[in-house]
Amino acid sequence: MNPHDAEVGLSVFQLGVSFCDATGDRFNALSGITAQFKPGQVTAIVGPSGSGKTTLLHCIAGILVPSSGETRHGGVIVSSLGESARDTWRRHNCGMVFQDFRLIDELTVLENVTTPALFGHYRVPSILRDRARTLIRDFGLPERSIPTSRLSRGERQRVALARALLMDPAIILADEPTASLDRTTAASVAGTLEALATQGKAVVCVTHDDLLVSRAHEVIALKAGRMGPPAVDQFPGLRAGDLA
Numbered sequence: 730m731n732p733h734d735a736e737v738g739l740s741v742f743q744l745g746v747s748f749c750d751a752t753g754d755r756f757n758a759l760s761g762i763t764a765q766f767k768p769g770q771v772t773a774i775v776g777p778s779g780s781g782k783t784t785l786l787h788c789i790a791g792i793l794v795p796s797s798g799e800t801r802h803g804g805v806i807v808s809s810l811g812e813s814a815r816d817t818w819r820r821h822n823c824g825m826v827f828q829d830f831r832l833i834d835e836l837t838v839l840e841n842v843t844t845p846a847l848f849g850h851y852r853v854p855s856i857l858r859d860r861a862r863t864l865i866r867d868f869g870l871p872e873r874s875i876p877t878s879r880l881s882r883g884e885r886q887r888v889a890l891a892r893a894l895l896m897d898p899a900i901i902l903a904d905e906p907t908a909s910l911d912r913t914t915a916a917s918v919a920g921t922l923e924a925l926a927t928q929g930k931a932v933v934c935v936t937h938d939d940l941l942v943s944r945a946h947e948v949i950a951l952k953a954g955r956m957g958p959p960a961v962d963q964f965p966g967l968r969a970g971d972l973a
């Protein structure tokens with residue numbers, strides 16, 4: 730079925746992405762990816778290194794434009810929008826957690842978490858400043874004014890997650906959101922993502938973490954840019970029927 734027919738949430742249809750390699754030859758990083766990312770569900774994107782997971786996440790976010798196929802959100806064909814319209818769509822609809830966090834090292838935790846609130850404003854509205862403080866507390870982050878560069882990797886990861894949640898977006902896109910965390914903190918982040926899905930958000934995570942995979946409602950397994958069944962021995966927590 731063309732998932733766009735359902736007109737629900739977020740979907741990709743026959744998505745393909747090609748890049749040039751170091752010698753200038755084109756190769757397909759993604760081919761024929763069709764999937765839905767439903768509100769109320771956590772979808773895990775899994776697969777070996779280089780299989781196209783981050784490329785797929787960036788296509789869903791409208792950061793990358795696919796070479797073929799399309800990305801759609803409700804009635805909007807996001808992949809057909811120009812760059813600035815895609816940026817605006819992403820700002821209004823998506824909370825992103827990047828693999829490298831993309832924090833501003835010199836800024837404090839509060840300043841980093843509130844950066845999405847500065848678009849279109851000279852100052853952070855007080856309601857969003859209060860929400861940022863609540864997120865910072867909920868994620869167990871230091872409230873004192875130190876540069877983010879002084880935080881541990883796991884703390885920086887949680888700052889990135891708090892920033893992604895500030896504007897209460899309908900879609901959460903997270904690249905390896907538990908990669909730097911100890912098991913207890915990873916379980917807590919997995920629980921947070923699950924709770925966000927329960928609130929009706931579409932949560933999409935690129936992950937190698939069996940804990941997160943075991944809690945996902947859907948699993949998309951990539952191999953060399955194509956969808957296929959995941960290696961069950963790699964993800965012992967995988968439930969039957971979870972595959973997208």
Ligand SMILES: Nc1ncnc2c1ncn2[C@@H]1O[C@H](COP(=O)(O)OP(=O)(O)OP(=O)(O)O)[C@@H](O)[C@H]1O
Pocket residue numbers: 748749750758776777778779780781782783784785
């Ligand atoms: N901008 C780009 N230009 C050229 N090749 C790229 C570009 N971005 C990604 N690639 C290549 O596309 C393939 C898929 O990359 P991608 O980062 O999506 O993989 P991944 O599954 O997320 O890997 P990892 O688990 O290591 O993060 C890789 O071969 C990568 O080198």
